[in-house]
Amino acid sequence: MKKIGSILILAMFFVASAFAPRTQNVHEVEADIVDLAVSTDFLSTLVAAVKAGDLVDVLKGDGPFTVFAPTNDAFAALPAGTVENLxxxxxxxxxxxxxxxxxxxxxxxSTDLKNGQKATTVQGSAVTVTLKDGKAMINxxxxxxxDIEADNGVVHVIDKVILPPM
Known part of the structure; x- marks a missing residue:
C-alpha cells in the first residue's frame, strides 16, 4: 500500500509540473499571432484564409491585435461552398x-470583457460581447x-465564424 501511495504522489507531481505555468527561459518559443495559428491544427482553415487574403504580414506586424479565431469546425459549419467561394x-x-x-x-x-461591450473591428463594424453563465460570446x-498570448497580441478561439453586417 505504501508503494502505491508513493507512485500516486510521484504521478501527481509529474502531472502538476506538466501543467504548471512556465517562466521565461531559453527553451521558451516566442510566436506572433500567425505563427501561433500555424502551429495549431484546428486553426488550419483560418490560416489558409489569412494567406489567401494576403493578411499574413499584417498579422505578423507589431500590433497589438486581439483575434477572435474560428476553428476548422466553425468554418465547416458555414453553408456548403462558402469557404471555397471566399x-x-x-x-x-x-x-x-x-x-x-x-x-x-x-x-x-478576457478579464477586460464587459457584458454589452462593443468593440470596433479592423473591418470597421463593431462586435458585441455578451457574458452569460460564465461564458463570453462575441456576437x-x-x-x-x-487569452492565448502572442508576441503581438492575444487570440481567443471561437466556435463560429462571425460575419460582418453587409
Whole structure:
C-alpha cells in the first residue's frame, strides 16, 4: 500500500509540473499571432484564409491585435461552398472583410470583457460581447479558449465564424 501511495504522489507531481505555468527561459518559443495559428491544427482553415487574403504580414506586424479565431469546425459549419467561394481570387475583398471582422486593434484579455461591450473591428463594424453563465460570446460565437498570448497580441478561439453586417 505504501508503494502505491508513493507512485500516486510521484504521478501527481509529474502531472502538476506538466501543467504548471512556465517562466521565461531559453527553451521558451516566442510566436506572433500567425505563427501561433500555424502551429495549431484546428486553426488550419483560418490560416489558409489569412494567406489567401494576403493578411499574413499584417498579422505578423507589431500590433497589438486581439483575434477572435474560428476553428476548422466553425468554418465547416458555414453553408456548403462558402469557404471555397471566399477563397477565390475574385472574392478577396469579401474574404478580407470577413477576416478583419475577427480582429480588434489592441490587446483585450478576457478579464477586460464587459457584458454589452462593443468593440470596433479592423473591418470597421463593431462586435458585441455578451457574458452569460460564465461564458463570453462575441456576437453569436462562444469563446472556447481565451487569452492565448502572442508576441503581438492575444487570440481567443471561437466556435463560429462571425460575419460582418453587409
Amino acid at each position: 477563397l477565390k481570387p475574385e472574392n478577396k475583398d469579401k474574404l478580407v472583410a470577413v477576416l478583419t471582422y475577427h480582429v480588434v486593434p489592441g490587446k483585450i484579455m 453569436d460565437a462562444t469563446v472556447t479558449a481565451a
